[in-house]
Amino acid sequence: MSERFLVTGGAGYVGSHLVLALLDRGDEVVVIDNLRTGHRAALPAGVRLVVGDAGDPALLDAVLGEGGWSAAFHFASLSLVGESMREPYRYLLENAATGIRLIEACVRHGVRRFVLSSTANLFDQADRDLIDETTPIVPGSPYGESKHMVERALLWADRIHGLRSACLRYFNAAGADPQGRIGEDHDPETHLIPLAIDAALGRIPPLNVFGDDYPTPDGTCVRDYIHVADLADAHLRVLDVLTTRSATYNLGNGRGHSVREVIDTVGRIAGRPVPHVVAGRRAGDPATLVAGSARMRAETGWTPRHASLDDIVATAHAWRLAHPGGYGAN
Ligand code: UDP
Numbered sequence: 001m002s003e004r005f006l007v008t009g010g011a012g013y014v015g016s017h018l019v020l021a022l023l024d025r026g027d028e029v030v031v032i033d034n035l036r037t038g039h040r041a042a043l044p045a046g047v048r049l050v051v052g053d054a055g056d057p058a059l060l061d062a063v064l065g066e067g068g069w070s071a072a073f074h075f076a077s078l079s080l081v082g083e084s085m086r087e088p089y090r091y092l093l094e095n096a097a098t099g100i101r102l103i104e105a106c107v108r109h110g111v112r113r114f115v116l117s118s119t120a121n122l123f124d125q126a127d128r129d130l131i132d133e134t135t136p137i138v139p140g141s142p143y144g145e146s147k148h149m150v151e152r153a154l155l156w157a158d159r160i161h162g163l164r165s166a167c168l169r170y171f172n173a174a175g176a177d178p179q180g181r182i183g184e185d186h187d188p189e190t191h192l193i194p195l196a197i198d199a200a201l202g203r204i205p206p207l208n209v210f211g212d213d214y215p216t217p218d219g220t221c222v223r224d225y226i227h228v229a230d231l232a233d234a235h236l237r238v239l240d241v242l243t244t245r246s247a248t249y250n251l252g253n254g255r256g257h258s259v260r261e262v263i264d265t266v267g268r269i270a271g272r273p274v275p276h277v278v279a280g281r282r283a284g285d286p287a288t289l290v291a292g293s294a295r296m297r298a299e300t301g302w303t304p305r306h307a308s309l310d311d312i313v314a315t316a317h318a319w320r321l322a323h324p325g326g327y328g329a330n
Pocket residue numbers: 081172190191192193195207208209210211221222223259282285
C-alpha cells in the first residue's frame with residue numbers, strides 16, 4: 001500500500017535521490033525546500049513542492065496538519081564544512097533551529113518516525129581505522145556540531161515523546177541516479193568528484209588538491225565515497241527499524257580512496273587526465289574518514305549495490321556530461 005512522506009530539502013542532492021526512490025516504489029511525497037541550494041528541476045512530476053523553510057513553524061503546521069504521514073526525512077540544511085569554519089554561528093543557529101523546530105512540529109502533529117541526514121564530520125581525530133557508531137564523537141567543524149545538536153534533540157524527542165528516529169551519518173555522498181534522471185549540482189561546487197570531472201572536461205581551471213602532506217599512503221586525504229542511490233536505499237530500509245526503536249548508523253563502503261586515486265579514476269573514465277595543482281590544506285579536513293557500516297548491514301540487510309569507485313564516478317560523469325550547466329536556474 002502506498003505511504004505518505006515528508007522530505008525536507010528534497011530538491012537537494014541526496015534528498016532528491018530519496019524522493020526518486022520513494023516515487024519508484026509508488027509512495028506519495030511532499031517536499032519542503034526553500035530552493036536556496038536545491039533545484040526544482042531535480043523533482044519529478046508527481047511530487048508536491050512547498051517552497052519555504054523547513055524550520056518555519058506556520059508552514060510546518062499547515063503541511064504537517066494535513067496528517068497521514070508515515071515518516072519525515074530531514075535533509076534541509078547548510079552543509080559545507082569549509083563555509084561553516086568561516087560562518088560558525090550561522091551554521092550552529094540555522095541548522096539546530098531548523099532541526100529542532102521540525103522535530104517539535106512532528107511531535108505535535110503525531111508523526112511517529114523521523115530520519116535525519118547526518119554526517120561523518122562528527123568524527124574528527126578518530127581513534128581507529130573504521131569509524132563505527134561506538135567511535136567517540138568529536139565534531140570537526142560547526143557544521144558537524146550543528147548535526148550533532150539535532151541528533152541530541154532527537155534523543156530527547158524519543159525519551160520524552162516516543163518519536164522514533166534514525167540518524168544516518170553519511171560519509172562522502174557521490175555519484176548520480178544510475179538511470180541518469182538526476183545528479184549532483186551545487187553552486188558553487190566544492191566537492192571533489194564533480195570538480196575533478198569538470199576539470200577533466202576542460203570546463204573549469206585545474207583542480208586544487210588540498211594538501212599532499214597528510215599522514216596517508218600518498219599524502220592526500222582519504223575518504224569513503226558512497227553512492228547516493230545506496231544512501232537512498234538505506235533511508236528506505238531504516239523505516240522498518242523505526243517501527244520499534246530509534247537507531248544510529250554510519251554509512252559508507254568501508255573502503256577509503258585518496259584524492260589522487262579519485263583523480264586517476266576520473267581521468268580513466270573521462271578518457272582525459274584531470275589537470276590539477278597541489279594547494280594548501282583546507283581548514284576542517286581530517287586526514288582519513290572511512291566508515292564501519294557493519295551495524296547497518298546486520299540490522300537492515302543493506303548492501304551497497306554501487307560500491308566501486310568506478311561505478312560511482314561513471315554515474316557522476318554520465319550526468320555531468322549530459323548536463324553541462326547542471327539543472328540551470330530554478
Ligand atoms: N578536495 C580537494 N580539492 C577540491 C575539493 C576537495 O582536494 O577541490 C579534497 C578534500 O580536501 C577532501 C576530499 O577531496 O579531502 C573530499 O572533499 P569533498 O569536499 O568532496 O567532501 P568532504 O570530505 O569535505 O565531505
